[in-house]
Amino acid sequence: MENLMDKIISLAKRRGFIFPGSEIYGGMANSWDYGPLGVELKNNIKNEWWKMFVHQRADVVGVDTALVMNPKVWEASGHLKEFSDPLIECKKCHSRFRADEMKGDKCQECGGKEFTTPKQFNLMFKTFIGPAEDAANTAYFRPETAQGQFVDFKNILETSRKKLPFGIAQMGKAFRNEITPGNYIFRTREFEQMEIEYFIPEPKKDKDWEKYFEMWLDEMKRWLKHLGISDKHLHYHDIPDGERAHYSKRTVDVEYDYPFGQKELYGLAYRTAFDLKNHADKSGQDLRYTDTETNEKYLPHVIEPTWGVDRSMLVAILEAYHEEKAPTSEKGEEDVRVVLKFPKWMAPVKVAILPLSKKEELSNFAKDIYGDLIKDFICEYDETQSIGKRYRRQDEIGTPYCVTVDFESLEDKAVTVRDRDTMKQDRIKISELKNYLSDKLK
Numbered sequence: 001m002e003n004l005m006d007k008i009i010s011l012a013k014r015r016g017f018i019f020p021g022s023e024i025y026g027g028m029a030n031s032w033d034y035g036p037l038g039v040e041l042k043n044n045i046k047n048e049w050w051k052m053f054v055h056q057r058a059d060v061v062g063v064d065t066a067l068v069m070n071p072k073v074w075e076a077s078g079h080l081k082e083f084s085d086p087l088i089e090c091k092k093c094h095s096r097f098r099a100d101e102m103k104g105d106k107c108q109e110c111g112g113k114e115f116t117t118p119k120q121f122n123l124m125f126k127t128f129i130g131p132a133e134d135a136a137n138t139a140y141f142r143p144e145t146a147q148g149q150f151v152d153f154k155n156i157l158e159t160s161r162k163k164l165p166f167g168i169a170q171m172g173k174a175f176r177n178e179i180t181p182g183n184y185i186f187r188t189r190e191f192e193q194m195e196i197e198y199f200i201p202e203p204k205k206d207k208d209w210e211k212y213f214e215m216w217l218d219e220m221k222r223w224l225k226h227l228g229i230s231d232k233h234l235h236y237h238d239i240p241d242g243e244r245a246h247y248s249k250r251t252v253d254v255e256y257d258y259p260f261g262q263k264e265l266y267g268l269a270y271r272t273a274f275d276l277k278n279h280a281d282k283s284g285q286d287l288r289y290t291d292t293e294t295n296e297k298y299l300p301h302v303i304e305p306t307w308g309v310d311r312s313m314l315v316a317i318l319e320a321y322h323e324e325k326a327p328t329s330e331k332g333e334e335d336v337r338v339v340l341k342f343p344k345w346m347a348p349v350k351v352a353i354l355p356l357s358k359k360e361e362l363s364n365f366a367k368d369i370y371g372d373l374i375k376d377f378i379c380e381y382d383e384t385q386s387i388g389k390r391y392r393r394q395d396e397i398g399t400p401y402c403v404t405v406d407f408e409s410l411e412d413k414a415v416t417v418r419d420r421d422t423m424k425q426d427r428i429k430i431s432e433l434k435n436y437l438s439d440k441l442k
Ligand code: ATP
Pocket: 176, 178, 185, 186, 187, 188, 189, 190, 191, 192, 193, 264, 265, 266, 267, 306, 307, 308, 309, 310, 311
């Protein structure tokens, strides 16, 4: 039996969601490209996130900062010193592994049993600015979006005139020279993050930050529900002392039951004033916040919820994937219906327009309907192959509604709308079609 990951990887390739990167050159290990449907799905997820956490919250503003920043940023943040994983090397085949992720005591490549002692491997992606490749021109691709929010904190505070508590959101690419990338788009060296740095008053008492931490944990749960992720696949893991990132006083990892095991999906961390303090020290700038009521000046503390875009895509597809017994075909064969039951807001295509025949009078009529619907919805027009095969394709890409145009449509000015999940068909007047679809897609 083909396992679920293989099925998803194959469907995503076949239908244009996700392709292996640089495939015509034999690919590049663990790099993936998002195809026409993949990029729609990804944009829907990113836009929905932005809407939920930036547009629909008065206390969060957005930013979009550079991928390559002044290297001093990474000295201050501690990434140059601390952002590393323990690396070991098999003495026989020289394959390298993350020491903390070793399964058993044998090399997964050659079965060798002897390894070098673990050494810390920095995950920062190095590059050079300008023509000279020397230390003075060394720079790094950002390993997280978060530092942009800290570095721009003062500019944003002054221009947005926000009062604490408030957040700065950013989404975009991050780069990590992972020792063991893999599991499809779960761990890659180039990926996207959506992060909020939520600045809170300096805690007067030990636990003053906790209510904000709980608020963001609830917000993350709200998002997961919206994404269609079932509670039974989710776990909230409080990371114990000694295992947290160098900057964090409390971290909760949101973990998901992937087909390859229970692993991190998102994270929530209390970063204290660690970042602002280090940037203030290193840059010599005053990054303190002035309380307008008390005139007190202090460095705000930070709660950071962080979401991986690619992992969001992966879990959205895993949750949406269903195999159902299809109605027995005309030839009497039993069939399996593969359907991606995305929440409707997430589906890359909302409506497919399918004329039953390619005859000009019908296809012109159907194209007019398509031309009108496309002003309001992402639509696909498809007149090739049998109607059964076309339904199958739309089910596989998760299109919530198929509009079938038949010869009767020319007479009664009505079409048949098929619902992806129930497969129920409604005959709808063309004059009412837009309203009908708008209501259903709300
Ligand atoms: P992991 O323990 O899986 O290495 P992490 O704890 O290092 O992850 P964070 O630094 O908390 O991850 O990054 C925030 C989010 O970015 C993660 O929750 C995840 O969704 C995403 N992410 C991190 N590394 C990768 C990667 N290599 N590929 C894809 N997404 C990633």
